[in-house]
Amino acid sequence: MKLRRRSGVAERPATVDLFAPALPTKVTSVKPVPLIVSHPDPQPAPRPRSAQLWYAVVFPELKESEAAAMLQRLGACALQFTSLVSIEMPNALLLEIKGSVKLFGSLPDLHARMDAAWSGLELRAQGAIAPTALAALWCARVGKRACIEEAGALTGELAQLPLGCTAWDVQRLETLHAMGVTRVGELLRLPRSGLARRLGPAAVLDLDMALARQAAPRRAFIPRERFRERCDFETEIETVVYLQKALEPLVERCAKFLRERQAGVQALELRLRHRVKPMTRVRLGLASITGEQRRLSDVLEGKLNRLELSAPVRGMELLSGSLRPLSAASVDAFAGGISAGEAVPHLVERLRARLGETAVYGVISVPEHRPEAAWQRVQELSFSVTGVRGREAGMREPAVSTTGLQDEVPRPVWLLEVPLPLSAELQPAPHGGLILEQGPERIESGWWDGKDVARDYYIARRVHGARQGARWWVFQERRTKSWYLHGVFA
Amino acid sequence: MPREAHIDPSLALADILADARVWKLKDTSVNLPPSRPVWSTGRSALDARLPGGGWPTASLVEVLLGTAGLGEVQLFLPALVECQRRAVVAPWLVWISPPHEPYAPALAQQGIDLSRLLVVRPASATEALWAAEQVLSSGVCAAVLLWLQGTDDRWLRRLKLAAETGGALCVLFRPERHRFESSPASLRLLLTQGEPDIHLELVKVQGGRPGPVDFQVQ
Numbered sequence: 244m245k246l247r248r249r250s251g252v253a254e255r256p257a258t259v260d261l262f263a264p265a266l267p268t269k270v271t272s273v274k275p276v277p278l279i280v281s282h283p284d285p286q287p288a289p290r291p292r293s294a295q296l297w298y299a300v301v302f303p304e305l306k307e308s309e310a311a312a313m314l315q316r317l318g319a320c321a322l323q324f325t326s327l328v329s330i331e332m333p334n335a336l337l338l339e340i341k342g343s344v345k346l347f348g349s350l351p352d353l354h355a356r357m358d359a360a361w362s363g364l365e366l367r368a369q370g371a372i373a374p375t376a377l378a379a380l381w382c383a384r385v386g387k388r389a390c391i392e393e394a395g396a397l398t399g400e401l402a403q404l405p406l407g408c409t410a411w412d413v414q415r416l417e418t419l420h421a422m423g424v425t426r427v428g429e430l431l432r433l434p435r436s437g438l439a440r441r442l443g444p445a446a447v448l449d450l451d452m453a454l455a456r457q458a459a460p461r462r463a464f465i466p467r468e469r470f471r472e473r474c475d476f477e478t479e480i481e482t483v484v485y486l487q488k489a490l491e492p493l494v495e496r497c498a499k500f501l502r503e504r505q506a507g508v509q510a511l512e513l514r515l516r517h518r519v520k521p522m523t524r525v526r527l528g529l530a531s532i533t534g535e536q537r538r539l540s541d542v543l544e545g546k547l548n549r550l551e552l553s554a555p556v557r558g559m560e561l562l563s564g565s566l567r568p569l570s571a572a573s574v575d576a577f578a579g580g581i582s583a584g585e586a587v588p589h590l591v592e593r594l595r596a597r598l599g600e601t602a603v604y605g606v607i608s609v610p611e612h613r614p615e616a617a618w619q620r621v622q623e624l625s626f627s628v629t630g631v632r633g634r635e636a637g638m639r640e641p642a643v644s645t646t647g648l649q650d651e652v653p654r655p656v657w658l659l660e661v662p663l664p665l666s667a668e669l670q671p672a673p674h675g676g677l678i679l680e681q682g683p684e685r686i687e688s689g690w691w692d693g694k695d696v697a698r699d700y701y702i703a704r705r706v707h708g709a710r711q712g713a714r715w716w717v718f719q720e721r722r723t724k725s726w727y728l729h730g731v732f733a
Numbered sequence: 734m735p736r737e738a739h740i741d742p743s744l745a746l747a748d749i750l751a752d753a754r755v756w757k758l759k760d761t762s763v764n765l766p767p768s769r770p771v772w773s774t775g776r777s778a779l780d781a782r783l784p785g786g787g788w789p790t791a792s793l794v795e796v797l798l799g800t801a802g803l804g805e806v807q808l809f810l811p812a813l814v815e816c817q818r819r820a821v822v823a824p825w826l827v828w829i830s831p832p833h834e835p836y837a838p839a840l841a842q843q844g845i846d847l848s849r850l851l852v853v854r855p856a857s858a859t860e861a862l863w864a865a866e867q868v869l870s871s872g873v874c875a876a877v878l879l880w881l882q883g884t885d886d887r888w889l890r891r892l893k894l895a896a897e898t899g900g901a902l903c904v905l906f907r908p909e910r911h912r913f914e915s916s917p918a919s920l921r922l923l924l925t926q927g928e929p930d931i932h933l934e935l936v937k938v939q940g941g942r943p944g945p946v947d948f949q950v951q
Contacts, residue, residue, distance in 0.1 A: 618834070712802075
């Protein structure tokens with residue numbers, strides 16, 4: 244009853260009245276659309292041209308199992324029309340085409356072209372155009388080939404759509420059905436506050452976004468391109484040498500693929516197929532991002548040389564990791580193949596390919612009093628040239644700033660991984676083989692992590708025996724009074 | 734009408750440069766041999782005895798040791814710091830199969846740039862020699878320090894050749910027992926414990942005079 248009376252008010256358009264207090268705009272990435280005010284305005288503002296135009300395409304027959312992969316592929320294909328493509332699971336793509344209309348001639352031309360793009364698929368595609376993504380999606384879902392250009396026309400165009408186009412959950416649709424509401428237009432005539440109470444604020448927000456009263460930013464689809472190419476052999480290959488020959492064209496194509504995209508990779512995988520045995524996977528990590536054919540083939544060659552084929556190979560496949568943008572600095576015109584910036588990573592890769600990943604490392608100094616905790620191995624090496632430039636420009640920090648060591652406290656060049664207990668004749672004693680030259684330096688630390696030490700460090704020299712003359716860094720455990728060798732002043 | 738020179742944009746730069754029609758203003762293939770700087774040892778008494786006044790680069794320096802811990806690395810640290818600071822293109826130091834872990838705080842204290850230090854630990858002596866050859870001939874390292882127990886003359890020649898290609902300072906540490914074997918190294922040093930101090934002797938100096946050096950190592 245109440246509804247009827249409200250809708251009967253003539254001088255105020257019903258929709259304007261009910262939806263007036265729109266939610267505050269939280270996301271500002273999309274140009275805000277002026278809201279329609281509730282009080283009667285003597286001079287209505289000129290209707291703005293909508294800032295966006297969306298094309299939605301729905302594939303109703305898309306199987307759920309292959310939807311994600313398929314939409315990725317279709318999304319990459321849709322990038323030919325616009326740079327902003329968004330995937331709407333489970334079966335739709337959204338394209339922002341405002342800027343593309345002029346490029347493709349006219350909107351009907353573009354619309355026809357986009358519809359034609361899906362005709363090659365064995366899937367039914369339903370496309371629609373509207374100023375908001377949601378409105379376009381709703382039209383597309385019900386198969387209405389709409390082409391709405393003006394935001395002001397949205398209310399009228401959407402009114403006839405069945406409520407099923409919103410893809411709301413069943414419970415909400417049933418509630419609405421029980422209320423006798425079956426079309427979007429009827430829903431828009433309901434009072435806003437009551438709607439929010441019965442259906443939840445999300446439904447009201449959806450309506451606002453569809454009618455361009457609320458900004459609706461969307462996540463842009465970024466294609467995840469990878470290189471992936473297969474090659475099958477006519478005869479089985481049994482030796483690594485022939486395998487390398489066969490791999491050359493694959494690597495060449497991979498390098499070309501990367502070059503065309505101005506991209507590089509940091510990981511590669513080579514899969515070798517056998518007749519019976521499971522596939523052999525060879526994973527390669529590169530020390531830095533690269534797209535250079537010589538580096539790629541060198542690393543592959545190094546890895547293959549160490550590989551023992553478990554069975555003859557029938558075919559192989561080369562896959563790249565995710566593509567990364569290449570920095571312009573790594574291109575040197577006259578270096579003849581490998582540029583100066585790439586030479587060190589290339590060297591490290593070759594060493595690692597033959598000697599193993601952990602055999603090549605760097606060391607860093609850690610601000611810590613316990614000698615064994617004051618350094619660490621690092622596998623991730625930094626090859627940037629900027630660090631060197633900074634050093635050249637005199638920005639070099641004092642070498643002891645992080646260690647907290649004073650210049651007058653000498654430290655040995657070699658540190659033993661585990662302190663070596665000194666036998667009785669090696670201990671500093673009146674008649675022993677060791678003379679304490681400097682010390683003690685007391686190091687007492689680490690009570691908080693259970694590896695606490697309480698030691699007195701000395702610099703000592705061997706005076707007798709086989710290692711005569713060697714300068715050692717020794718310490719006496721303060722609790723047990725036993726002596727250990729911890730470093731060598733080489 | 735002259736035929737338009739067309740170059741496929743997807744070609745690598747190297748391929749384009751290999752094209753005979755492309756004239757290179759700067760040709761790296763006819764480059765002059767790299768100049769061979771000498772790194773000062775940081776001790777005037779030792780500098781005076783070495784040809785050129787310092788450790789020779791692009792050659793092999795061999796250090797024969799009585800035992801580890803005689804300050805043998807200390808002997809080269811001033812030169813390593815110096816060459817890291819001065820080499821603009823290749824400030825990398827590579828230490829191959831050191832007998833113990835290089836202690837980072839000590840090296841940082843002496844002025845070594847740790848971010849440009851690479852430690853390589855090959856499983857065998859052959860692998861170590863291979864790694865040293867690769868590193869030396871790559872030409873991207875300022876200095877290579879290599880520790881070996883024993884090796885043959887042929888490998889040492891290969892190392893020297895690689896060092897000559899790359900132009901780096903190459904120091905090989907070996908036990909004292911190899912003293913009387915022939916070696917292609919252009920400079921051979923012997924470090925032993927004397928009475929009461931460490932004793933440094935130049936066993937072989939190409940272009941210089943061998944004999945003991947009177948100075949304090951540590």
